[in-house]
Amino acid sequence: xxxxxxxxxxxxxxxxxxxxxxxxxxHAGDYFxxxxxxxxxxxxxxxxxxxxxxxxxxxxxxxDGLKKNEIGYLPQQxxxxxxxxxxxxxxxxxxxxxxxxxxxxxxxxxxxxxxENMERMGISALRExxxxxxxxxxxxxVLLARALCATRKILLLDEPVSGLDPKMTAxxxxxxxxxxxxxxxxxxISHDIAAAVRYASHILxxxxxxxxxxxxxxxxxxxxxxxxxxxxxxxx
Amino acid sequence: xxxxxxxxxxxxxxxxxxxxxVLIALCSSLLGVTxxxxxxxxxxDGLSHVAFGxxxxAAVLNLTNEMLLMLPITIISAIxxxxxxxxxxxKGDAAVAMISVxxxxxxxLIMNIFSTSSNLSGDVCSTLFGSTxxxxxxxxxxxxxxxxxxxxxxxxxxxxxxxFAVTFDENFSRAAGTNTNGYNLLIAxxxxxxxxxxxxxxxxxxxxxxxxxxxxxxxxxFRSFKMVTVCAAVLSVLCAFLxxxxxxxxxxxxxxxxxxxxxxxxxxxxxxxxxxGGVRK
Numbered sequence: 368x369x370x371x372x373x374x375x376x377x378x379x380x381x382x383x384x385x386x387x388x389x390x391x392x393x394h395a396g397d398y399f400x401x402x403x404x405x406x407x408x409x410x411x412x413x414x415x416x417x418x419x420x421x422x423x424x425x426x427x428x429x430x431d432g433l434k435k436n437e438i439g440y441l442p443q444q445x446x447x448x449x450x451x452x453x454x455x456x457x458x459x460x461x462x463x464x465x466x467x468x469x470x471x472x473x474x475x476x477x478x479x480x481x482x483e484n485m486e487r488m489g490i491s492a493l494r495e496x497x498x499x500x501x502x503x504x505x506x507x508x509v510l511l512a513r514a515l516c517a518t519r520k521i522l523l524l525d526e527p528v529s530g531l532d533p534k535m536t537a538x539x540x541x542x543x544x545x546x547x548x549x550x551x552x553x554x555x556i557s558h559d560i561a562a563a564v565r566y567a568s569h570i571l572x573x574x575x576x577x578x579x580x581x582x583x584x585x586x587x588x589x590x591x592x593x594x595x596x597x598x599x600x601x602x603x
Numbered sequence: 604x605x606x607x608x609x610x611x612x613x614x615x616x617x618x619x620x621x622x623x624x625v626l627i628a629l630c631s632s633l634l635g636v637t638x639x640x641x642x643x644x645x646x647x648d649g650l651s652h653v654a655f656g657x658x659x660x661a662a663v664l665n666l667t668n669e670m671l672l673m674l675p676i677t678i679i680s681a682i683x684x685x686x687x688x689x690x691x692x693x694k695g696d697a698a699v700a701m702i703s704v705x706x707x708x709x710x711x712l713i714m715n716i717f718s719t720s721s722n723l724s725g726d727v728c729s730t731l732f733g734s735t736x737x738x739x740x741x742x743x744x745x746x747x748x749x750x751x752x753x754x755x756x757x758x759x760x761x762x763x764x765x766x767f768a769v770t771f772d773e774n775f776s777r778a779a780g781t782n783t784n785g786y787n788l789l790i791a792x793x794x795x796x797x798x799x800x801x802x803x804x805x806x807x808x809x810x811x812x813x814x815x816x817x818x819x820x821x822x823x824x825f826r827s828f829k830m831v832t833v834c835a836a837v838l839s840v841l842c843a844f845l846x847x848x849x850x851x852x853x854x855x856x857x858x859x860x861x862x863x864x865x866x867x868x869x870x871x872x873x874x875x876x877x878x879x880g881g882v883r884k
Contacts, residue, residue, distance in 0.1 A: 417778040436780030442772065451640055451771060454827035461768040465779035471761045497826030517779050 369394045370433050376425030378415050384423045391579045398547045399554045400567035407574030409556045436465040439514035439522040455509050456494045462516025484512040504535035521552040560594050611851050619745045620737045626752035628843030631801045632835040633759045635818030637770045647811035649703035650798045653680040655807040656706030663717040673799050681795035733806025733858035767828050805858035816865035823876030842868050
């Protein structure tokens with residue numbers, strides 16, 4: 368049984384589909400990468416998977432005992448957050464909100480979970496620091512720690528390295544790969560096909576040259592070959 | 604000077620003004636941080652104009668308790684403004700401008716046509732700038748203000764964590780199963796209540812200053828949401844208290860005096876923030 372099974376999914380806005388008939392499934396332990404050109408519907412797919420927006424048609428089935436609210440989400444940063452006065456601890460703790468339900472305050476276990484995840488992301492020393500004063504890479508670690516508070520099983524990452532310099536990008540990918548090795552299923556949206564090919568176990572390419580399958584199959588497919596050719600072209 | 608102050612403090616209307624003023628200042632500062640951060644600063648202003656329009660209607664209808672009409676109308680407008688903020692055909696700031704200017708014009712128009720008062724411009728002026736209303740509160744109004752203030756504070760404390768989460772990252776909250784629409788609705792209603800309450804203190808044109816300034820001042824000084832909120836509340840209460848005392852002693856209008864004190868506090872905080880910020884980096 369898969370964690371997520373997508374059947375005949377069409378997505379878009381105002382019942383106008385921009386992507387049609389998607390079929391794929393994500394299994395526990397996968398490193399699943401969604402790639403495609405700008406405007407091909409990557410973010411729309413992510414939002415639909417998170418139930419932030421309704422699909423035009425089709426089904427999203429969840430299995431393996433995964434609950435709808437147990438998906439950790441690393442969104443792209445918004446303008447609001449750029450000058451938000453909040454400490455790292457407050458933000459990480461807010462990842463536990465799904466566990467609270469209607470209970471107004473966080474309990475001891477949730478506070479411990481937040482501490483654990485700050486430790487795991489190596490940001491414990493920053494816990495009282497203000498979010499807006501951190502570097503881009505540190506901010507992503509904070510948001511990743513928050514996402515980990517919301518889930519033990521599956522993370523959805525929306526362009527996790529956008530705006531990071533090459534060194535931080537490499538660190539971020541290494542961190543994500545570590546989490547995947549610890550057993551957390553990763554779904555990552557990226558337009559960085561090189562990284563997708565390097566780290567992912569499965570690839571979904573949406574837009575022109577649509578493809579879904581394992582990484583090895585992707586490299587042999589038309590979309591993959593096109594990409595490889597471009598890379599060689601770039602090197603030559 | 605202190606004799607004079609002591610003498611004034613004997614009068615019940617001064618005591619009422621202080622109690623209500625402090626409570627209103629406390630409430631209005633609480634959601635200021637959220638409003639500023641969500642880029643909703645202008646909504647407070649827009650709502651106060653709506654409340655002015657509602658008050659004009661209430662005055663024309665000769666209602667004994669104007670708040671009973673102002674509250675629901677303002678709450679409905681707040682819900683409409685905040686709900687349509689996300690994906691409306693008319694975008695947020697334009698909608699706010701439309702509703703607020705419309706309500707202001709409409710309010711003044713019907714006051715002019717139907718009012719039987721001999722001192723129309725005086726009435727309008729006191730509604731816009733709140734010049735005397737805080738000093739003419741009846742015990743009933745004091746009770747109403749007190750109860751509403753306490754409800755607002757309790758709601759804020761109970762939902763503090765959720766309000767923080769929804770303000771910081773609405774999409775994440777929604778993905779985590781938080782009912783963000785519900786909380787946005789709650790925020791809208793509470794803002795409307797605060798605006799209507801605070802109109803007594805500062806009048807409809809100055810009301811958003813009570814909401815915005817303490818939050819902005821606190822954001823200069825502190826770096827966590829909790830400290831910013833606490834600091835905004837303390838600052839707001841101090842400024843309101845000081846403002847009321849000064850206005851009584853100096854005979855200045857209450858609302859604008861409080862706002863002037865708020866502005867002075869902002870200037871101090873701005874400088875202090877620059878100094879400590881410079882040291883920290």
